[in-house]
Amino acid sequence: MKRLFSLLVGILAVCALLAFSANRLQTKSGDSGTKVLNLYNWGDYIDPALITKFEKESGYHVNVETFDSNEAMFTKIKQGGTSYDLTVPSEYMIEKMKAAHLLQPLDKSRLTGMSNLDARFTNQSFDRNNKYSVPYFWGTLGIVYNDKFIKPGEISHWNDLWKSKYRNDIMLVDSTRDIMGFSLVSMGKSVNTTNPATLRAAQHKLDQLSPNVKAIVADEIKMYMADNEAPIAVDWSGEASEMISNNAHLHYVVPSEGSNLWFDNLVIPKTAKHYDAIYAFLNFMLKPENAAQNAEYVGYATPNKKAKVLLPASIRNDKQFYPPSSTIQNLEVYSDLSPKTIGLYNDLYLEFKMHTH
Structure with a gap:
């Protein structure tokens, strides 16, 4: 019985150590860390080099999880349990997420670079005055x-x-x-x-x-x-x-x-926690050089008018896509x-x- 008790104590000690280590690991790189950004995005919808650049410049670690449909993304966020800081819904889904109270309004005082956006692609019917959304691609x-x-x-x-x-x-x-x-x-x-x-x-x-x-x-x-x-x-x-x-x-x-x-847009779900990281990332992606690099990688049209100027002439003058x-x-x-x-x-x-x- 004594040996069994000692064994139990040993097992409990090991479990406690493992739990402490796991907690340390999660604090460093998971949902509860303070130097992280949890991004929920479409697959292959951002240049990986930009993630690396942002992490190096800002000191934040980016956790990326992907979805393959607006509906799948909506369901996951509505269910809760995962603290996504940013996600990328299409225009009609923003309306649906607003109606379901799944979005947080943007703090415009913390945003820099919104003036870089083409006015034709802002203040759309699905989100007047861009209260909730930053245009990403169109x-x-x-x-x-x-x-x-x-x-x-x-x-x-x-x-x-x-x-x-x-x-x-x-x-x-x-x-x-x-x-x-x-x-x-x-x-x-x-x-x-x-x-x-x-x-x-x-x-x-x-x-x-x-x-x-x-x-x-x-x-x-x-x-x-x-x-x-x-x-x-x-x-x-x-x-x-x-x-x-x-x-x-x-x-x-x-x-x-x-x-x-159509538009895909960066928004802040109600589950968001890391606000410094959120606004650092939004401002990073609004910079013309970063938006241009992303547009060249992904192949979709950028709503950032200052980024478009930086694109190769063969892309920015292509009337098929612009x-x-x-x-x-x-x-x-x-x-x-x-x-x-x-x-x-x-x-x-x-x-x-x-x-x-």
Whole structure:
């Protein structure tokens, strides 16, 4: 019994030592440390060299965790239990997070560099006066075409996709709002339409597109287009940029009549703890040289006008990814629609997919 007691004491001592060591380790590099920043970001959505640079300049250690959808990020933050300091939702998700009281307002007195941002990309409908968000990247939905099969200028509007000569030629990104959206725009309607009759008309028009649709896919679309598997695709600007970098025959066009303008934004979740680190990082990313480096690495458009000037001319003058104001003024940001309306969008899109296959 004595030996057993001694053994128990020994075990307890070892456990206490391990707990103390673990606590020391967590304090140094985990959620509860004071010299850390917990960043919850999309995968491969920041230049790793910038993380290293920030850590060296500021003395803060950055813990990066990634997500693959706005919805997954929303659920994780709503559940709580993890103290993220910054995350990167898209515009409609900011509306949803605000409604769920999951965001903290920015302390503008601690921010430097907001004046570096292009006024066209601030004060958007999803966050007036940027009370909660700092623009990170922006982009569009458009049409990718391969000049081995399609002459330049042959496709420049959404309605061009319905031409009978493109039978079995088009790949679509698998996205409800985007596919329903371009159909709505082709009818002269808003991408945020809520009228059921108009939405059904958009779905009926998509059904007429079915003979031209080769496939509805996700990330594979980049590989197929880079490998000349299809002449035409509908996808986002950042994905198009990656395709083009792998195939010089590919081009991207944003129809001038309208499309989606999307934003990803840095916000402070309610779980945040490390405010000095948060504002140090936001100010670091607002610096033109850092924003330019990040844009060159990621391939998406920067909302930082002073950073854009620092980009190579081949990038900053590329109207595929930095379209003129005449096109931008016709672009729309997605609104966070009601669950009932979103359900209708999803049902109609599913009907189109079933009709296509």
